[in-house]
Amino acid sequence: MSTLTQEPEREVRTVLLHTGASKFIGDVGAVFVREILLVIRDPFTLIFSLLQPLVFLGLFAPMLTGAVGGLGGGGGSTAETLQWFVPGVIVMISLFGTSMTGSNLLYELMTGxxxxxxxxxxxxxxxxxGRSLKEFAPLVVQGLIIVLICVPFGFRLYPLHLLVGLALLGLFGIGVGALSMALALAAKSREWLxxxxxxxxxFPLLILSGMMLPLESAPSWMQVAAQFNPLTYxxxxxRALLSGSFGAAEVLWGWVAAALTCAVGLWVGIHRTRKTV
Incomplete structure (x- = not known):
């Protein structure tokens, strides 16, 4: 008799669990689609965000070629400089784009x-x-555009390595985007904050990552500080992936840094979202 009573209870618990998980996934998908549609309806924002990286490529890379020899392990040619510089530009796109995600949320908070x-x-x-996952799609598109623009100028393209590199950036971008939204929720109407x-x-994170200039010639205190910067990894x-290497130790540490950033960002963001009234 007790066995007959327990069976329906187990079935009810299973159905409730399945329904709860299905609803959560459906909610994430609904929010993701809503956010992506906003990007598709206003593609100018996506295109405009590429202007700054293109300016860096057009003006900063030639100066590196003349001032810093052998960045990519070669003789300091334009192609070798691009091989060293382009990965940093792609990371810069990720950092700038995802760190400003909270600005859209601020606008929604102000308008109600x-x-x-x-x-x-x-x-x-x-x-x-759902909002955080939306950050992955624009990063992929922007990264591909930047790389394809640089290929005619000597940048060596490794398609599979590039896809893995974009996936790594997507994981990192989800975490940064979540932190940006948590900051917006904490600031609320105080946009200045x-x-x-x-x-x-x-900008300290950007400079201490060696994104634009090598850190080997930096003061020792900057090199030490860079070791505590997840963006460095x-x-x-x-750089290792876009140079055609899967087995480098830098790739492993990069995934660790991206995973930790994503986990911390989502934890902080979810905690802040649940507290929002």
Whole structure:
């Protein structure tokens, strides 16, 4: 008799678990589609965000070729410089784009549209995760465009390595995007606070990663500080991958840094989203 009673209870628990998991995945998908459609309807933002990286490529790379020899392990030619410099530019796109994700949320907070989203039956954690996953698609498109532009100028393309590198950046970008949205939720109507913190963190992280200039000639304190910068490991991993290496230790450490950034970003973002009233 007890066995007959327990069986329906197990079935009910299984159905509830399945329904809860299915709803969460459906909510994440709904938020992701909503955010992607906003990007597709306004492609100018995606195109405009490429202007700064293209300016860096057009003006900064030639100066590196003349001033710093052998960055890519060669004689300091344009092709070797691009092989060293382009991965840093792709990481820069990821960092700039995802760190400004919170600005869109700030606009929604000011206009009241975010409150309307919270009033829906969507799971709050799903809202954050869906928005964060949206960061992956623009990164892939922008990274491919930058690489294809550089190929005629001597950049060596390794397609499979490039795809793995973009996946690594996507994982990292999800974490940074989640942190940016958490900052926007904490700042709320104080827009100055969001931009002040974002700018105060963005450029030190960029410089201390060796993204634009090699750190070998930097002061010792900068080299030590760079070891605590997760972006350093992302940049080194991208350079190894886009040079055609899967087995380099830098690639492993890059995945570790990206995974930790993603985990911390989602944890902080979800915690902040759940606290939002």
């Amino acid at each position: 549209s975010y409150e309307r989203v919270l009033a829906t039956p969507l799971n709050r954690s799903a809202i954050l995760i 969001f931009w002040g913190v974002q700018q105060a963190l963005l 992302i940049v080194e991993a991208e």
